[in-house]
Amino acid sequence: MVSTVLLCPPNYYQIEYVINPWMHLTNKVDTNRAMEEFDWVVEIYKRIGLEVLIIPQVQGLPDMTYAANLGFVIDNTFIKSNLKFPQRRKEADFAEEFFRNKSTTGSTSITSTTGRKFKIKTLPSDVYFEGQGDMFYKDGKFFMGYGKRSSKEASHYIREIIGEEPITFEVNDPYFYHLDTCFAPLGNGRVVINPRSFNKQDLSKLKKTFKKVIVTSEQDNKLLCCNLVAANGAIVIGQGISKDFRSTLKKEGYEVFETPMNEFLKGGGSVKCLTLELFNS
Numbered sequence: 001m002v003s004t005v006l007l008c009p010p011n012y013y014q015i016e017y018v019i020n021p022w023m024h025l026t027n028k029v030d031t032n033r034a035m036e037e038f039d040w041v042v043e044i045y046k047r048i049g050l051e052v053l054i055i056p057q058v059q060g061l062p063d064m065t066y067a068a069n070l071g072f073v074i075d076n077t078f079i080k081s082n083l084k085f086p087q088r089r090k091e092a093d094f095a096e097e098f099f100r101n102k103s104t105t106g107s108t109s110i111t112s113t114t115g116r117k118f119k120i121k122t123l124p125s126d127v128y129f130e131g132q133g134d135m136f137y138k139d140g141k142f143f144m145g146y147g148k149r150s151s152k153e154a155s156h157y158i159r160e161i162i163g164e165e166p167i168t169f170e171v172n173d174p175y176f177y178h179l180d181t182c183f184a185p186l187g188n189g190r191v192v193i194n195p196r197s198f199n200k201q202d203l204s205k206l207k208k209t210f211k212k213v214i215v216t217s218e219q220d221n222k223l224l225c226c227n228l229v230a231a232n233g234a235i236v237i238g239q240g241i242s243k244d245f246r247s248t249l250k251k252e253g254y255e256v257f258e259t260p261m262n263e264f265l266k267g268g269g270s271v272k273c274l275t276l277e278l279f280n281s
Contacts, residue, residue: 002231004051006073006276007042010034010065010146011057015266016037019085021175034263041274048234052194055098061091065264066273068132068180070095075276078118079161081131084149092131096120104110122163129154129246132272133178135166137279138185141209142166145179145199173197176221182275184226187234188213190252192228194221214252223261227270229256229277238270252256 014029045052057064064070070092073077078099081092099118123129135158136143136151144166146152154166159165170181173196174184182197189211195203196218204211216225220241228237235254238261249256261270 002050002270002277003280004053004071005045005229005231005276006055006278007038007056007066007274008055008065008067008070008220010038010263012062013057013065013263014062014268016062016144017087019087020177022264022265022270027266029266030203031264034065037260037263038274039273040259044223044236044259045236045275048232048255048257050231050235053060055095058090058094061088063088063096063267064091064094064194065267066133066134066267067276068155068273069130069178069192070145070276071099071131072135073099073118073276074137074162075279075281076118077121077161079121079158081122081125081156082123082125082129083128084128087118101233123154123157126156127151127154129158130178132276133180134171136179136183136185137281139189140186143183143185144168145171147182148174148177167205169202169205171197176226177268178273180227181223181224181268182226182231184228184272185210186214186252186254187232192216192226196221214248216241218246224265224268224270224273227272229275231277236271 004187015023031035042052065171080096083089093152128151131150132147144155147170155168161232176197182194184192191210192214194216221239223240225241236248237257246256
């Protein structure tokens with residue numbers, strides 16, 4: 001269950017390097033438009049009853065706005081990311097500072113907002129772990145992706161922290177480099193997946209793990225349609241999905257909120273990439 005999310009506004013978001021196939025140095029970000037898109041996501045979250053916390057973006061860290069990659073939160077524990085690419089590694093340091101109740105701007109601490117005091121957990125520096133980009137919690141289960149960004153070995157250290165083995169999947173498509181770009185557990189045994197991102201063994205595992213597997217189309221995958229947030233009976237997703245996919249989500253009982261994500265797609269992310277969910281077990 002999620003009642004609180006953490007986001008990072010795109011004040012300094014720009015394509016300054018290339019670390020995934022979506023990124024091109026010549027594809028400049030319209031910062032004003034990105035801020036509008038960000039604000040619309042915040043507005044939707046508040047509308048569906050989520051508390052929105054803000055961590056300020058640090059200049060020189062253009063991808064920090066993809067807050068899902070800062071770490072993983074479950075109850076009162078923050079598991080700090082070890083980001084693979086050097087350009088992004090300092091982002092997790094500022095997230096650690098934030099969860100230690102020291103905002104990067106000295107503003108109100110997270111504890112006074114949520115009533116929580118967080119324990120900080122870290123993995124060995126040579127084991128990559130990219131937070132909620134590659135880890136989910138739904139229906140009382142932990143799911144973790146590895147391969148493109150997070151190390152397979154990370155699951156063993158995560159198990160020591162959370163007390164159970166996460167269900168793991170190999171992420172093997174360079175365009176869908178995080179689990180959250182090709183996998184979205186909706187709750188009540190339902191999941192949305194891009195099947196082209198999984199090997200046969202993991203597809204079989206998905207079918208055994210979930211009661212219902214919703215398969216996405218190539219058209220919708222171009223919009224990173226799996227990169228959604230499902231909370232409080234609503235799904236928040238990038239604008240432009242097909243009528244069939246929207247209808248499928250509505251038939252599952254969700255109110256669907258589409259919101260423009262054009263500027264963030266330039267960096268290879270959509271709604272979920274912007275959103276660090278504070279999970280409650």
